[in-house]
Amino acid sequence: MPPPLDIAILAFDGVQILDVTGPAAVFAAANDAVAQPHYRLHILSPAGGGVTSNSGVVLGTQALASVAPSTLDSVFVAGGDGGGLRALAAQAPVCAWLDEASTGARRFGSICTGAFLLAHLGLIDGKRVATHWESCSALAKRYPRVQVDANALYVEDGGVWTSAGVTTGIDMALAIVERDLGAPVAGAIARRLVLYARRPGYQAQFSALLMAQERAREPFAGLVAWIGDHLGHRLDVSTLAGRVSMSERSFHRKFTSVVGDTPAHFVETLRLDKGRSLLAAGVSVKRIAADTGYSTAAQFSKAFERRFGMAPALFREMHAHPPAARMLA
Template sequence: MPKPHVVAIPIYPGLQSLDAIGPAQVFGSANQALGCEAYRIMFVASEPGAVPSSAGFALHADSLRAVPAKSVDTLICPGGEEEPIRAALRDKALMRWINDAARAAKRACSVCSGAFLLASTGILSGRNAATHWSATTGLQRAFPDIKVDGESIYVTDGKCWTSAGVTTGIDMALAIVEEDHGRDIAIAVARRLVVYMRRPGHQTQFSAALNAQDVKDDKLANLASWVEANLTKTLDVETLAERVAMSPRSFHRRMKDELDVSPAKFVESIRLDAARRSLDEGNLDLNTVAAHAGFSGPDHLIRAFSRRFGITPAAYRQIHGAALEDRAAAE
């Protein structure tokens, strides 16, 4: 019988519990689907025993010595709020173990702000990496040699896998299971966990319309919904400015101040989100998808889509079409 693949998850006081439990459950469910211990999941900590999480309950951890760094096949560093992460970075024994495990492991992974722990080993240097949207600026500032991806839900670059945070750790773990044991097992695990659609890593953390809901100016927040409902109309600066009762110049400045984006990019982002939903949900031809989203034609859509998501609409549909078939079969 093959030796179990060791998945080691270093934990520390104040960690975000789902960052650790989510991936662990995916691997545990993979064991059930496979009918054997394909994965041996280990929580480790500087102080073995009960480790308190940010959720108010504790996770049980083995000692660092109980899981030698060289025995680790997949390392997953979970995230937490700023102070718990800072405390973990100051824990010399923990960080020494993470450093050794990251270099020895087949995969070195992080979830959410766990990217700070993984990055501190130097293994992400020169690589693309994802983290929670709220931590992207801090990660880029602390580690300028990392190419921080502020949109993708997870990123793979060589042996390094990094995810955006919380539930995206589940997406990343499902992708790892698929790489190890094939698509059918990953689908079986997704169904067991009631994860109906396995999201590819390039899918974005949030949409432009959702971002707009966070601004203090109600006019801008409402504008996003109006744009979504009127994608086939002319949506130039003058039209949008008139909608919110501003001069074009003032409107452009307000958009940059509140959302750090130009009006044109704001509209394009909402159009792309709409096109992505059309590709997810049906078999419309590309001309129709482009028209419904307000693009001048399929070529315009292809260029914008590839620039934003790093993949063509056809490739995106191929990935998601398979996932939709899986979902339909499950239902």
């Protein structure tokens, strides 16, 4: 039996408890799923002992110095209160330990606002990363060398794994388990944790349709829902304005004001979001183009590459479900 892979999650006073316990539950469930200790989890803090989360629940931790950075397969920084993260950043031994651990580990990263500490240390310069939607602008402004993906639930860029807020740490941990142990194990864990669905990393933190439904009022609330159900249809301004009995000029102005996006850009966003899901599911580009209202596969591919910076074929290669690996005995 091979030795377990050591995974560390760095916690601190003011940590978001689900940033720690969510991924920890996934890795523990993976051990149960394969009936052997594939992962050995270390919850660390600078001094060890109890740390008080931002919900008031106290977590038991090991002292950072008790785990040699060179022994770690993976290391992640949890998110939480800004004051707690700044306190970590001010401690030279913590920064030195994390710098050494990230250099030697097979993968490293963060959950939620833990990305700020990695950025402070220059560990994610030039990397595409995720963080909580409320902190995306601040992270991008403070650390311009970091490529902040404001939409993704989690991002893998080389050996760097980062997730958005709170429960997305579970999604990222499931993706890591799938990479290590295969899709059947990750699926079994999702069922055990009673998750409604396993969410892919490219899924937006908030869908454009949901945000529009939240903002919209009649007559646009019903129209927004109708658009989402008819993406393969003609959805130009003339058609949409006619459905709510407005002139095209008045419709364009009022829709943009209420929804926060122009009709054309909003429709394109919904179409391309659906296209991403269909690509990951293995649907052909020709079929996707027809289902999302593009006249040709080339037209869909051009719009997709303009919006996401990669061709549909590359996206499919990156996000298609991998072959199921055998569960360990």
